[in-house]
Amino acid sequence: xxxxxxxxxxxxxxxxxxxxxxxxxxxxxxxxxxxxxxxxxxxxxxxxxxxxxxxxxxxxxxxxxxxxxxxxxxxxxxxxxxxxxxxxxxxxxxxxxxxxxxxxxxxxxxxxxxxxxx
Amino acid sequence: xxxxxxxxxxxxxxxxxxxxxxxxxxxxxxxxxxxxxxxxxxxxxxxxxxxxxxxxxxxxxxxxxxxxxxxxxxxxxxxxxxxxxxxxxxxxxxxxxxxxxxxxxxxx
Numbered sequence: 001x002x003x004x005x006x007x008x009x010x011x012x013x014x015x016x017x018x019x020x021x022x023x024x025x026x027x028x029x030x031x032x033x034x035x036x037x038x039x040x041x042x043x044x045x046x047x048x049x050x051x052x053x054x055x056x057x058x059x060x061x062x063x064x065x066x067x068x069x070x071x072x073x074x075x076x077x078x079x080x081x082x083x084x085x086x087x088x089x090x091x092x093x094x095x096x097x098x099x100x101x102x103x104x105x106x107x108x109x110x111x112x113x114x115x116x117x118x
Numbered sequence: 119x120x121x122x123x124x125x126x127x128x129x130x131x132x133x134x135x136x137x138x139x140x141x142x143x144x145x146x147x148x149x150x151x152x153x154x155x156x157x158x159x160x161x162x163x164x165x166x167x168x169x170x171x172x173x174x175x176x177x178x179x180x181x182x183x184x185x186x187x188x189x190x191x192x193x194x195x196x197x198x199x200x201x202x203x204x205x206x207x208x209x210x211x212x213x214x215x216x217x218x219x220x221x222x223x224x225x226x
Contacts (some may be wrong), residue, residue, distance in 0.1 A: 018123060035213075045154075045162065045205055045217040058213040094161055103209035104152035108161035 002027040003108045009112030016085050016116070021108055022078040022095030030055050030073040033098035035105065036080045038091035048093070049080065085116045096107075120144055120211050124204075124218035130226040137193040139221045141206035146186045150210035153182055153191045156220075157202045165204075166191065194224075200224055 004027070008020040020036070022029075036048040049059045049069040057069050067079040078095050092113050096105035121144040131137045141151070149169040154162035166182035169189060179194040193200055197225040206218040 044219045045207070047213070047217075049214045050213045060214070089135060099152075099164070099167055101171075102150060102152075103212040103215060104164060104167045105154075105162070106164050106167075106173065108163075110161055 001025075002097075003106055004007045004097070004109035006093065006095055006109040006112040007112045009093065011115045011117065012085055013118050014086060014116055017081070018085065018114060020080040020082065020093055020095075020112055020114070022080075024076045024078070027076075027107065028096065029071050029076050029078050033103070034069075034071065034078045035096050035098070036069065036078075037094045037096050037105065037108075038089075039094070039111075040088075040091045043091075046091075048100075051078070082114070085114075087116050090114060090116045119214060120147060120208050120216050122206055122208055122216050122218035124221045126221060127219070131196050132226045133198060134195050135226075137192075137196055137223055138202075139191040139204055139223070141191070141210055141218050143187045143189075145177045147208040147210035149185050150208060151182075151184070151189050152157050152207045153180075153204075154205045154207065155200075155202045156205065162205060167186060174190040188208055193197065196223070 003025045033048040051069045066084045070079045092111040094111045095109045097107045099106040123142045125140045150170045153166040156162045170182045205219045209215045
């Protein structure tokens with residue numbers, strides 16, 4: 001059974017940094033395209049970043065230059081390093097895997113809440 | 119950026135009735151369209167991909183149709199567990215995938 005478990009969220013002041021983790025089981029992170037998708041309180045879904053199986057990375061314009069996606073193959077874990085955080089980054093952050101037949105998301109973690117506030 | 123517009127924002131339906139949700143893309147996304155269900159406090163769950171293919175374990179009462187810019191999710195006979203928010207997502211313009219703003223299906 002595939003499981004994705006996020007951690008690392010919390011309350012952080014504007015301008016601060018936070019690193020999110022997504023630990024996978026029943027699934028190999030390095031063999032898949034892995035994304036972070038976020039959801040601001042009471043709002044819709046927004047794609048944030050992706051790392052391809054080959055290692056290429058891409059970011060939404062809203063986080064480019066501030067967020068970095070990476071993975072640790074030995075730990076089968078995906079990360080999102082978030083720097084220069086802003087109030088508008090407040091959201092639940094989900095890790096999600098690409099589907100077998102296209103760039104939709106078939107497996108999702110339960111999410112971790114990041115609150116940026118002074 | 120491809121903008122996805124869902125309608126209506128809220129749909130009030132009685133259990134056992136049919137629900138029809140719409141999703142429109144600002145430009146053609148071919149059949150690269152997925153639908154998700156999200157309940158409060160939970161992660162989204164994949165229902166439909168390729169505009170019309172049900173994901174593993176999804177009941178047959180969920181069906182998707184459309185191509186290009188106009189798409190529909192139909193729930194043939196609403197069950198109590200189907201009251202939730204539904205999102206469409208285009209993945210034609212990968213990696214810049216985009217979601218609609220959601221349709222809330224509530225009990226009438």
